[in-house]
Amino acid sequence: MNIELIANLSYVVSAILFIFGLKMLGSPATARRGNLLSSLGMLIAVVAGLTAEGIVSYEYIIGGMLIGGLIGAAAARLVEMTSMPEMVALFNGSGGAASLLVGWATLYGGDISTFTAVTVLLAILIGGMTFTGSLIAYGKLSETINSAAVVFTGQQVVNSLILIGILVSGYMFAVDPHPESQWLYIMLGLAMVFGIMAVIPIGGADMPVVISLLNSYSGLAACAAGFAINNNILIVAGSLVGAAGIILTNIMCKAMNRSLTNVLFSGFGAVKQGKAIEGEVKPISVEDAYYLFEAASNVCFVPGYGMAVAQAQHVVKELGEILENNGAEVSYAIHPVAGRMPGHMNVLLAEADVPYEQLVEMDEINPRIENVDICVVIGANDVVNPSAREDEDSPIYGMPIINVDKARTVFVLKRSMASGFSGVDNPLFFGENTRMLFGDAKESISGVISEFG
């Protein structure tokens, strides 16, 4: 038995563990064990990788692992759940960077065939644009840079020129591949610029799509690196990640009723305005809200990113519990694009100890929303905007929404009368059965809770 054979067999075992790990993510009850299984698979792959023939010095490997391990562990422990989108954006970036570097380092390993040269180029291209694109996405999410879409005239021309530059330098490198080739550096630079150019025209509200897409790219970059160094496990694991990202991207696009090209190439907001809305908003006091809550037998909370900003999830859960003890049925309806990344609201509510049985999806709540006595909209706007259903002129027309306006009563918790992220007016606020509870969401809910006390 030679070492290489054992290593390859171990890779088969870790691939199986990755697959079962993902399968167990199918239910919250088994998901945690699935993650452990997946990490066991990774451990096996890492040990197998370490025993590979030809590794002569371990100092650098151990040094790199110590640094990376410390950074990763610290980040994982310290990150606030509200900041998960930023965290995932950075992980996407470091995944891309790792694949880029592996591809690049392969060039120093001896003779390079044309096939290897092409796959190295792919690893550098995808890895490089994932790296810089993710940094820009991180900047937009954390609002260290302006999260609005940056669109300028001639953008398409500039992008086309960059693409042509990538193709030309890629070709020039592939015909004469050697690590000191100037074309390699040009390619690397252009790939990184391209990543920036790809993300700047995308506005803050479309971030769920971008993170999912970059997630997918980081997997594809690993695939390309796998091809470059002839390693099966990189290809298998990379394509699993790539598929995950593509599926999530697709779900996000559908939930916004937009095509991927539309999200990627056109900034949102420059579109036509929907009908002007006339009507009167009906504010409600905390005390009156309490009386309605007291009498309700079915309450549904509809959270949006505003809930995360106000850090209101804990008081929301507290109110939910009080209502349940009061005999009401309580659920939390979550739109696929609520928050800044897929599933973000679910994690925040789970952190606040809301049992996962109470977290329901849009398609689950809509058919029975007429039976809901009170829908409480917290920091959500576009995802509950009836214009999407009724007003053909509205920029968000056709987007699937949670039909809160069909519930018996709707409470909208809002700071003031400003429109949502997309800048579209919301007729929900003027609805016959809508009551506006103005003020900070956390304070308003705490107010209701103290009325119950």
Added chain:
Amino acid sequence: MEVVFLTFILVLSIFLGFELISKVPATLHTPLMSGANAISGITLAGAFLAAGMVDSEMGKWLGTAAVAFATINVVGGYMVTDRMLGMFKSKSEGGK
């Protein structure tokens, strides 16, 4: 032949990935993404070769940086996913 063989693996794993991941409920999409981040740290297995074997100084440093970046993903990704999944409790587990 090697190329065909690798492409074969690629295509099959993509199909398998689609099958598996379309069954993940929306509730778990954030842990799915951070878990995917962890799995994409598999580049680590490739980075070892670069960091440990190459004779050139430059290649070694590139490989070491790759090891560091990939380890961030592996360690950080699995740990944060575990932390998140630990928060998902069912009613019977006392997550009232």
